[in-house]
Amino acid sequence: MPKLKVSLLTGRTLRQGKGKEQGKLSELYWKSVATCEIDPTDLKTLGVKENTNVKITTDYGSVVVKAVKSLRAPHPGAVFVPYGPWASIIVNPKTHGTGMPSFKGITAEIEPAPTETVLKLPELLKQQYKKE
């Protein structure tokens, strides 16, 4: 499987904003934040088509999300994941003494994961943070 080293950016999108207001359990929220916007040339390098699942791995964790073709291209080498529980798993927790973790410009590796599923919110929480 091809792997690609990228810079991970997280941030807001209008759809994420709409989704969070409809509810964190809503279908729209899941569809809008459990995604990764990838440059078309990077999609080609990875050999994946749009809406294929991809796995993003950083030094801090890994998560499976759906790949979508970025409408904001060209930005080869940079991928964008909207804020949400999926993105939070892979961001850099280091605050450098400021209280603020690093949510943007994180070194990450991305690979196709067609056999893995994108978890829904309750399943994701169960998998990551199991509450006794």
Place this chain on the structure above:
Amino acid sequence: MPVISNVTCPVCGSLCDDIEVVVENNRVTKVKNACAMGEAKFLSYGTHRPRKPLIRKNGELVETTFTEAVKKSAQILADSAYPILYGWSNTSCEAIRVGIELAEEIGGVIDNTSTVCHGPSVLSIQDIGFATCTLGQIRHRADLVFYWGSNPWSAHPRHIERYTAFSQGRFQASVWGRYLSRLSAYRAKQRLLRAAKLFPWRQEVSTPSESGGQLPPTLFRKERKMIVVDVRKTRSADIADYFLQVEPNKDYELLQAFRVLIRDEELDVDKVAGVPVETLEEIADIMIASSFGVLFFGVGLTMSEGKLRNIDAALSLTRDLNTRTKFVIMPMRGHFNVTGANIVSTWQTGFPYAVDFSRGYPRYNPGETSVVDILSRDESDAGLIVASDPVAHFPQQAVQNLVKNPLIVVDPETTATSLMADVVFPSAVVGIETEGTAYRMDMVPLPMKKLVEPPKNCHTDEELLQRILRQTRRTKKRRKK
């Protein structure tokens, strides 16, 4: 049909106060003037809200009575040695005030969401100072608008329309028409490119990179101009007169380069942060030539490498520009009352966020007393989260340490955090089901309206916190005996 006008929208820091809603059968059925986020909130608030307070028993959240939930919360808080009280930016100033009283009572740490948003901006403002004004001034007077590391089209959808480029000010006209003509030109170009694709031998047709290209003539006109600086071409960049693409984590260099250039000094390099120096020189000239410039900055600066130092550079640039012209700067605050959370915290404790009461008096040292650091070091032993969702937005390691301890959540919605909580209170939505005060991003307080009655078991955040506070005092007194 009762139409309620001049409603303040409880979503983002722009706090639009011109919303009109129609209320039928105690439900908002129509919304006018709001953006997609505002409309979604007015029409779908509380969809997933539990009907009664919930309590965790044998690993499952089950319904309970209000009294039982208050008792359990008071027990958790009275038993804890170093609890964290976090959230606050999606509730009213009145509720935040009670939260601070509770933090003092139990010797906890009270922190608001600015800690993972504009916390570095606050730190930097304390160091450097802050040349700012209200959004009204900007609407009427600003002729040069910068959005740096901020994407208002997606995060503050009506900001451009109400306060900057597309607003019709008294002394500055809207440039909406210019955007429309640019849009139709862009569409025509797209059509041509699509047509060119039909002829495979003309595949070399490509669009030149935007950054570093020749500046558009509109930037040299007298009327209002908008420039977006970001690491990727956002939607806001599409509508701007010019988009300056900076390499990731290089904002500091670019800001400092502008500082050099506006002092008429020379740079000995060809490019800074991926942008040719000639382009920077031209933009620096445009900054100096403006009669009222404004720099709005977003979390693109606070969250990337450099953090507060990026803001230091931005604030210093604004200060320097004021020796040549009039320039102001403003952070694009996210949640509707995150500014209020800073303000209430400051007038109650002296500090805007990350306030530690564990020694009996307020102490402030972000990096040590900020919630993400406390959680990363695994020092807290209980949590009270009000109107926020840290499980969805904190880094994994911090969340793990948050959810392993007893957790109380007060929120009008079911969130990732409430799913992991031990006690959940469904509360009334501020600005829809209850009134209150909120501060806009320019620190102007605005009243939030009550439009509908909350459901029977949903109390306001203020009322709920008062009850928890009273019960905690009682529990502590009983323990002392």
